[in-house]
Amino acid sequence: MTVLDPATGKREHMQVPRFATPAAARFWSHALKAIVKRLDKVGMAKSACLGIFSDSTAPTPVIEMFAKIAPGLGWMRGCHGVSRATKPYPVRGGGMVVYHEHCYGMSIPNPRTKIFSIWDQNGPPAAYFRSDFDHLPPRGFRSIAERALYQGKRGFGRMCLDYWDSPLTAGKRRGSYADVFNRWPISTCSQRRPTLMKLAGPGPDGPLSTIRYELLLEGLQEAEATMFIAEATGRRAKRLGKDLTRRCRRLLVERINVARIVNGYYGPATWDHAGWQDASRRLYETAAEVRQALRK
Incomplete structure (x- = not known):
């Protein structure tokens, strides 16, 4: 991970402890408390979750560690299979999936045969439109929320606000760029990486609104x-x-x-x-x- 010195602005890389070890438990206990505290300042503490699971989950000792040090945090799962769960569901080791994102079963039923009760969708399932990339047409951004509703889902993903391209780390081809999810040499989230990386544009003091972001809000x-x-x-x-x-x-x-x-x-x-x-x-x-x- 990247460590920032607030006094000097200097950035350094730090290797975190191996999961499911006492050192990892101590490190992540403090880190997660700080993350949730920061999210709480902008009203997003209840949105915090761990992840990312895939079609499989994670080694049981890892799940047990997080269940012990952060019992209030659930997991995000990005996978293929459909979930019709109406509430968060458990996984081995004491974990709880609170956000289940899937890419199969994405068809919208013919409204002359079936219309979902779109006003009371429950549970963790969310629609992942895996063809929604950064070159998505304007109409795609504007319709994504409704498309999820008409599939019987309470939300949509997998997208990011400000995961802009950045130069690769040392040792890589000069002029190459990577995103936040896949910038480390021995780290990847594989197919669980977002396909839509940037709804906002980079500004001098942080993210700036864009047409695609405004279209999403209008939608x-x-x-x-x-x-x-x-x-x-x-x-x-x-x-x-x-x-x-x-x-x-x-x-x-x-x-x-x-x-x-x-x-x-x-x-x-x-x-x-x-x-x-x-x-x-x-x-x-x-x-x-x-x-x-x-x-x-």
């Missing part, structure tokens, strides 16, 4: 509006009335079908953003109608 807002409409249609149809309920369901089917076109390995249709502003306008106008109807 999250539209996903929230869609969830609001879907829940009202699914649970309070009588209060909405037949006409508004019919129009809400037609809107949902339309948005799901658009997501089905965009989803998967991206072809020409993904770049065709025609009509997106009209679709957004109709979504928010319908959400406003639903809100007004529920107030009566």
